[in-house]
Amino acid sequence: MVTAYTNPILRGMHPDPSIVRVADTFYLVNSTFEYYPGISLSKSTDLLNWTPVNSVITKKSQADLTQAKSNEGIFAVCIRYFNNAFYVITTNFAEFKSFIIRGVLTDTGEIHWDDERITLNIQGIDPDLYFENGRTYVEFTGYIDDKGTKAIQQAEINLIDGSILHGPKVISYGTGGRDIEGPHIIKKDHTYYLLTAEGGTGIGHMITIFKSSSLWGPFNDSEQINPLFTNRDRANEPLQNIGHADLFQDQQNWWLTCLGTRPANVGFTQITNLGRETLLYPVNWDSTWPKVYTGVPNQNVDLTNFPQHAAALAQPQIKTSFVDTFATKHLSPEWLSLRNSLGTDLSLTPGSLTLKGRDFSLSQAATPAFLGIRQTEQQEHFKVWLDPTKTIINSGKIGIASLINNDHYAAILLQKKQGKYQVLRYQKVADLEFTDILGETTELPITLELINQPATKTFQVKTTNQEFSFTTSSLHFSNEAIAALNTGDIQGIYAIGAARLVINKAERTSN
Structure with a gap:
């Protein structure tokens, strides 16, 4: 049993984390932008110690990065598991195409990814996948007018060819923060939750959440819940720019993974050389809304008040060179x-x-x-x-x-x-x-x-x-x-x- 650990769990440039569990193994994907291979992939059996494995994108037929400018290429990534297969969805900004790549576990424990992608006819970024009753839904962020207004939209798609069956339809404008993005749909106790990020990937970044009795909304929040998790008003915290989260489960507990930065204090300024990194926090979801850790994105996570989460962490965190x-x-x-x-x-x-x-x-x-x-x-x-x-x-x-x-x-x-x-x-x-x-x-x-x-x-x-x-x-x-x-x-x-x-x-x- 582990009683404490330190964030980040993946250090250096590992932004936009998304995690899925298959049997006793967790799989984590991160955005890679103009770097190759695209979409970094790591796996773990204890959530704290991650092993990098072969990346998802290794062929031009999956995504052509050759024309990617700096800070473009593979944007936010989401990984899900459905009908005995992995599905990774993302946007290649260099082509401005969103797509899905399917993968299956081999007998050796590796994932074999399809050479060809499933291209989607959506105009946006940060796509999410949600499966229910044999149907496939995509949530994404995009402009809805010529004034620069962004919103989270949803469409039902054909998983075979990516064609749109229904939508897109706006399901949330967020709380009013700038650049609403990074949507994920989670269903719990017959209620749909929409997890998003707002405020831009900077000091105003925050995680927000909404709920609905219907997958197509309307999605609403409460005055007390948002922002769900942020350090936007805590300049003294060593972790900053908290946002772009994903909720997932181990065998019995809920967890939240998100991105954050560790700026260096240089004189009277803070500078960021490491990029956005992957963080992990325990979640108490015994009532309507989830509560993430203590409400404060700390670097050192104390699990004293989270005994079930502590019991689920079988191995201590090991920092390796x-x-x-x-x-x-x-x-x-x-x-x-x-x-x-x-x-x-x-x-x-x-x-x-x-x-x-x-x-x-x-x-x-x-x-x-x-x-x-x-x-x-x-x-x-x-x-x-x-x-x-x-x-x-x-x-x-x-x-x-x-x-x-x-x-x-x-x-x-x-x-x-x-x-x-x-x-x-x-x-x-x-x-x-x-x-x-x-x-x-x-x-x-x-x-x-x-x-x-x-x-x-x-x-x-x-x-x-x-x-x-x-x-x-x-x-x-x-x-x-x-x-x-x-x-x-x-x-x-x-x-x-x-x-x-x-x-x-x-x-x-x-x-």
Whole structure:
């Protein structure tokens, strides 16, 4: 029995969580925006410790992300289980199409996802799936007039081909908060509940709820219930921007998962580098309306007053580091590229990973030779061990980079000049780009490192006898810098042009 745990349960960029239980296993999906593979998937048997597994979208026939701009691509995701199959519904903003992908459990415990999607003829985002009496319903948020008015709408669809059978019909305008979104329908005790998010994905974000005796509404709330869960007026709480929730059950208890951020206090400001993360809270639903935890989205969750929830948590929460020595022929699902597969430019052999350079840069809406993992802590160390015997720079460049979008990133790179290796600082901040030569070395480095701190990022190259580094402000890689809260910082290896980067190990550890 676990009596306390700490949020987030999934750290780093894991927004828009949705959870479904099948037998004794929970499955969790998150939005991935322009990163590939699309729709991250994790599973757990204890709710606190999650194992990343192969993502849902791995083919263009499922979703074409090649034209996705920064902070676009795969928006909010929902996962449900119906008639012995998984159904994931989402919107690819790059195509502005909402669709469903079906998956089935194999004998090995993996999920095989269909190569083809079921496209829906709806004009909106944040779709939800609800099944009842053999029928399928989709809830989504969209504009209903030319004045920018948003509302939650609902349609009955044909699950085979996605055609609309009835609707869409507006079922809620929310409480009046801006950007009503993220709908989920839950049925309990013959009553339908509509869970939504309002206030925009920022400091005004909040979770709201409504109920109805009919699936088609009207959905109403009460003066005392909304907002159901928020920290919009609690600036001192370490978790902020609480919203986009899903309600689900274990064998006997109700839980709520939602997104939130952990801003870093830097001087008199707060900045967000980690993106939106996945949180978990116990729910008491003994009366008409659910009560989420104590009503306050705390970082540390005390289950003293939730003994049944505590009893359901069989394993204590374990915080682990990321270490990859490439011991298997399959790439860890934690690695991400941009917009598409790296194809044959990425290869694995026992004990090493090879990344061939491409002519695309991180500035372009393309698929550069970049392979990264999420930054998960404000104080964190990312490090890769180079194989100098197999790494070839030629006329290209190799290094490591950190980015939040294609206009805000930095890299420490090596290029070959007249028999020596120049170490470069390359950085882009909005429309400002600059390159500095940090020094020269006669040998390839042993390690490439990134030291993340709340206020700074330090990039380092270490050879046998030399060290080169530069430090820049974390603000340049923050959600505040790009005026958007969709993504978080991704750190990884980067190769440009006629270069081949070979590493033997990659590691992410918190300081």
